[in-house]
Amino acid sequence: xxxKTILYVEDNEFNRKIIRQLLAQTSxxxxxxxxxxxxxxxxxxxxxxxxxxxxxxxxxxGLEATQRLRADPRTAAVPIIIITSYAMDGDAQKAxxxxxxxxxxxxxxxxxxxxxxxEIVPEA
Amino acid sequence: xxxxAQVRAPVQRKLLVAFLLITLLFIAMGAFSLFTIREMSRxxxxxxxxxxxxxxxxxxxxxxxxxxxxxxxALLVRDxxxxxxxxxxxxxxxxxxxxxxxxxxxxxxxVIQKVRAGQEEAMVIVADIANLVRDGKIAAAxxxxxxxxxxxxxxxxxxxxxxxxxENAGMVSLRDGLRAAQQRSLVVMxxxxxxxxxxxxxxxxxxxxxxxxxxxxxxxxxxxxxGGRFGGTVTVPNRDEFGExxxxxxxxxxxxxxxxxxxxxxxxxxGALNAKLEQASKAKSxxxxxxxxxxxxxxxxxxxxxxxxxxxxxGPVPAxxxxxxxxxxxxxxxxxxxxxxxxxLSKIEAGRMELxxxxxxxxxxxxxxxxxxxxxxxxxxxxxxxxxxxxLPEVLRGDAKRIMQCLLNLAGNALKFTKRGGVxxxxxxxxxxxxxxxxxxxxxxxxxxxxxxxxxxxxxxATVTREFGGTGLGLSITKKFVEMHGGRIWVESRxxxxxxxxxxxxxxxxxxxTV
Numbered sequence: 057x058x059x060k061t062i063l064y065v066e067d068n069e070f071n072r073k074i075i076r077q078l079l080a081q082t083s084x085x086x087x088x089x090x091x092x093x094x095x096x097x098x099x100x101x102x103x104x105x106x107x108x109x110x111x112x113x114x115x116x117x118g119l120e121a122t123q124r125l126r127a128d129p130r131t132a133a134v135p136i137i138i139i140t141s142y143a144m145d146g147d148a149q150k151a152x153x154x155x156x157x158x159x160x161x162x163x164x165x166x167x168x169x170x171x172x173x174x175e176i177v178p179e180a
Numbered sequence: 181x182x183x184x185a186q187v188r189a190p191v192q193r194k195l196l197v198a199f200l201l202i203t204l205l206f207i208a209m210g211a212f213s214l215f216t217i218r219e220m221s222r223x224x225x226x227x228x229x230x231x232x233x234x235x236x237x238x239x240x241x242x243x244x245x246x247x248x249x250x251x252x253x254a255l256l257v258r259d260x261x262x263x264x265x266x267x268x269x270x271x272x273x274x275x276x277x278x279x280x281x282x283x284x285x286x287x288x289x290x291v292i293q294k295v296r297a298g299q300e301e302a303m304v305i306v307a308d309i310a311n312l313v314r315d316g317k318i319a320a321a322x323x324x325x326x327x328x329x330x331x332x333x334x335x336x337x338x339x340x341x342x343x344x345x346x347e348n349a350g351m352v353s354l355r356d357g358l359r360a361a362q363q364r365s366l367v368v369m370x371x372x373x374x375x376x377x378x379x380x381x382x383x384x385x386x387x388x389x390x391x392x393x394x395x396x397x398x399x400x401x402x403x404x405x406x407g408g409r410f411g412g413t414v415t416v417p418n419r420d421e422f423g424e425x426x427x428x429x430x431x432x433x434x435x436x437x438x439x440x441x442x443x444x445x446x447x448x449x450x451g452a453l454n455a456k457l458e459q460a461s462k463a464k465s466x467x468x469x470x471x472x473x474x475x476x477x478x479x480x481x482x483x484x485x486x487x488x489x490x491x492x493x494x495g496p497v498p499a500x501x502x503x504x505x506x507x508x509x510x511x512x513x514x515x516x517x518x519x520x521x522x523x524x525l526s527k528i529e530a531g532r533m534e535l536x537x538x539x540x541x542x543x544x545x546x547x548x549x550x551x552x553x554x555x556x557x558x559x560x561x562x563x564x565x566x567x568x569x570x571x572l573p574e575v576l577r578g579d580a581k582r583i584m585q586c587l588l589n590l591a592g593n594a595l596k597f598t599k600r601g602g603v604x605x606x607x608x609x610x611x612x613x614x615x616x617x618x619x620x621x622x623x624x625x626x627x628x629x630x631x632x633x634x635x636x637x638x639x640x641x642a643t644v645t646r647e648f649g650g651t652g653l654g655l656s657i658t659k660k661f662v663e664m665h666g667g668r669i670w671v672e673s674r675x676x677x678x679x680x681x682x683x684x685x686x687x688x689x690x691x692x693x694t695v
Contacts, residue, residue: 070481074488081493112473141476163480163516166488 060177063087063104065095065121066139067113075108078166083179092116096124099131106177108169109156111140119154126155135176139164184390185418191391194420198383205379209372216365223358229283230351236280237344240295243273244340248333251306254313255322263310270303291343298336305329394422398429411437468526475519483512521653528660535664540580542607542614543568549587549605556595563602564595572609578685582661583616589654590618590681598622601678613667613684624675633671634659658683 062084064075072088079086087102089095091114099107107125111118118138125131138151141162151159158172187194246269254262277299281292305328312321394416401414413430416423490497490505497505527533546566557564587605594603601621608615625633634655662669662683673679 068477068481071477071484074481074484077488077493141473141480162476163483163512166484166493167491 059083059085059180060106061085061087061102061104062106062108062173062177063089063095063099063102064108065089065092065098065113065118066108066110067091068110071110074166075169078170082170084173084177090114092118092121096121099125099134100128103130104134106173107134107136108173109136109138111138111151119150122151122154122156137169137172137176184386185393185416185420185422188419191420191422194387194390198387202376202380202383205372205376209369209376212365212372213369216361216369219361220358220365223354223361227351227354227358230347230354233280233283234344234347234351236276236283237340237347239276240273240280241337241340241344243269243276244333244337247273247302247306248330248337251309251325251329255309255318255325258313258316258318260310260314263306263313266306267303270299270306273299288343288346291339295336295339295343298332298339302329302332302336305332390418391422394418394426398426401429401433405433405436410434410440464526465532468523472519472523476516479512479516479519483509483516486512518653521657524657525653525660528657528664533660533664535579535582535661537577537579539575539577540583541574542572542576542616543574545580545584545587546605546607546616549584549591552588553591553595556592557603560595560599562595562598562600564604565602566605567607569606569608572607572614573687576614576685576687578665579661583665583685586658586661586683587616587618589658590683593654594618594620594622594679594681597679610684612688613686615682615684617680617682619678619680621678624677624679625671625673626675627673630671630673634669 060083062079064072064086066072066075066088067090076086076088087098087104089098093115095107095109095113095118096116098104109118109122113121116124118140122136122138125134125136135157136155137158137160138154138156139160139162140151148159157176160169160172184194189197247266250262250266250269254260254266274296277292277296281289284292305324309321309324309329312318312324394414397414397416401412404410404412410433412433414426414433415430416426418426486505486508488494490502490509524533546568550564550566554564591603591605598620599622603618603620606615606617606619608617659669662685665685667684667686669681669683671679671681
C-alpha cells in the first residue's frame with residue numbers, strides 16, 4: 057500500500073506544528089494549507105486521502121471550503137474532519153450539513169485525533 | 181329647536197321653567213273654572229229669583245181674577261158675606277204685590293204702584309158695592325159693578341198680564357243666557373285643556389331633544405375613543421352642563437390623542453433603542469464567541485504540546501518533569517472550563533441558550549457522570565456511589581447534556597470539598613418530578629452563606645477558591661439550567677458534616693427555553 061496523504065488546512069502556526077510533529081512519528085504524508093482558498097486548491101491538486109479542516113480560516117471559512125470540495129466530483133468522496141474552536145451550539149450540525157465526515161472541538165487531544173485519523177484512513 | 185340648547189342656563193333651571201309654565205297654565209285653568217262656577221251659580225240664582233217673580237205675578241193675576249169672580253158671585257147670590265171673601269182675596273193680592281215689589285227693579289215698581297193705586301180704588305168701589313148689597317139695592321150695586329168696578333179690574337188685569345208677560349220674557353232670556361254661558365265655558369275649558377296638553381308635550385319634546393342630542397353626540401365620540409380613534413371632538417349648541425360636558429369630552433379626546441402620539445413616539449424610540457440593544461447584544465455574543473475562539477486556539481496548542489510531551493513524543497520524560505507536566509494539563513483544563521462556563525452564562529443571560537429536549541435515561545446520565553469523575557474520586561480515596569430509585573420511569577424528558585452538566589458541577593464540587601468519606605448521587609421520583617441529589621461528607625457550608633451559594637462568582641469564602649479551585653460559576657449555571665427545565669434547586673448543609681444539593685426536573689418537562 058502506498059503512503060497516505062493528509063491535507064491540513066489551518067492558519068495557526070502552532071496548531072500546524074502539533075500535527076506536523078504528531079504525524080512525523082507515523083507513515084502519513086502531510087500537506088499544509090494556510091487559508092480556505094488555498095486549502096481547496098491544494099485538495100483539488102493533491103487529491104489527499106483525508107482532509108483536516110479548521111473552521112475559522114482567512115479568505116474562506118472551513119465550512120464553505122468543505123461545501124466546495126463536496127460539490128467537486130474529484131474531491132466529493134474525500135473524508136473531511138472539521139475542527140472548530142467555535143463552541144457554539146449547532147456547530148456540529150453545521151459541520152454535518154457542510155458534508156464533514158467527523159467533527160472535533162478544540163482543544164482536542166492529539167492522541168484522540170491520531171486515533172480518529174487511523175480509524176478513518178488506516179496507515180499504509 | 182336648538183334655541184333651547186343655546187339658552188345659557190343650567191339644565192335644572194330650564195326644566196323648572198318648563199314645569200312652572202305648565203303649572204301656571206293649570207292654575208289659570210283652575211281659576212277660570214272657579215270663576216265660571218261662580219258666574220253660573222249667580223246666573224242660576226237670578227233665574228231662581230225671576231222664577232219667583234213670575235210666580236208672584238201669576239199669583240197676583242190669579243187673585244185679581246178671583247176678586248172679580250167673587251164680586252160677581254156676591255151680586256148674584258145677593259150675599260154680603262161673599263164680599264168678605266173679596267176682601268180676603270185682596271189681602272192675598274196685596275201680600276203677593278208687596279213681595280213682587282221687593283223683588284223688582286225701579287221701572288217695574290212704577291207699574292206696581294199704579295196697580296196698587298188701581299186696586300185701592302177698586303177696594304173702595306167693592307166697599308160701596310157691599311154697602312149697597314147689604315141695603316138690598318142690588319140694581320145700584322150691579323150698576324156700580326158694571327160701570328166702575330169691572331172696567332177698573334180689567335185695566336188692572338191688563339197691566340198685571342203685561343207684567344206676567346214681561347217677567348216670563350225676562351226669565352226666558354235669562355235661561356238662554358245661562359245656557360250660552362255654559363256652552364262658552366265648556367269651549368274655553370276644552371281649549372285650555374288642549375293647549376295645556378299640547379304645551380306640555382311640546383315643551384317636553386323640545387327640552388328632552390335639547391338634552392338627548394348632546395348625549396348622542398357624546399356617545400358617538402366615546403365610541404370613537406373606545407375604538408382607539410383619539411382626537412375627535414363633539415360640538416353641541418348647548419350652553420348648559422351638556423355644553424360643558426361636551427367641551428370636557430373634546431378636551432379629553434384631544435389630550436388622549438396627544439398622549440397616544442407621545443406614546444407612539446416613545447414606542448418608536450423604544451423600538452429603535454431595542455433594535456440597538458439587540459444589535460449590541462448580538463455584538464456581545466459575537467465578541468464572546470470570537471473571544472472563546474481566540475482563547476481556545478492557544479489553549480489547544482498548550483494542551484496539545486503538553487500531551488505530546490507527556491506521551492513521550494519528543495523522547496523519554498524525566499521523572500521529575502512528570503508532575504509539573506500534569507500540573508500544566510490540570511490548569512489548562514481548568515482554564516478551558518472557565519472559558520466554557522463564562523460562555524454558557526453569557527449565552528443564558530442573553531437568552532440564547534436553548535434546551536434540546538429529548539428522551540433520556542437517568543441511569544445512563546448518572547452512570548456517565550460517575551464514569552467522568554471516578555478517577556478523581558479514586559485519586560482522593562473517596563467512596564463514590566450512584567443510586568437510581570427503581571420506581572423512576574425508565575424514559576425521562578429533558579436536555580440530557582445539560583442535566584449531566586449540572587450533575588458534573590455538583591458532584592465535581594462535592595468531590596473537591598470532601599477530604600474523607602464519600603459522595604453519593606441519587607435519582608428518585610419526587611411527585612411529578614425526578615429529584616437528583618448529590619450529598620457529600622465534606623466541609624459543609626455555614627448557615628448564613630447558604631442563600632448565596634447559587635449567586636454568580638460566589639464561593640463560600642475566598643480562601644476556599646485558593647484551596648479547592650473552581651470558577652464560582654458552576655452552581656449559578658446549574659441553577660439556571662434547572663430553572664429552564666421548570667425545576668428548582670436547593671441545598672442542605674451542616675458545617676464540617678457535609679452538604680446535600682437537590683434539584684428537580686419535571687417528568688413532563690416541556691418548558692420555556694429561556695430563564
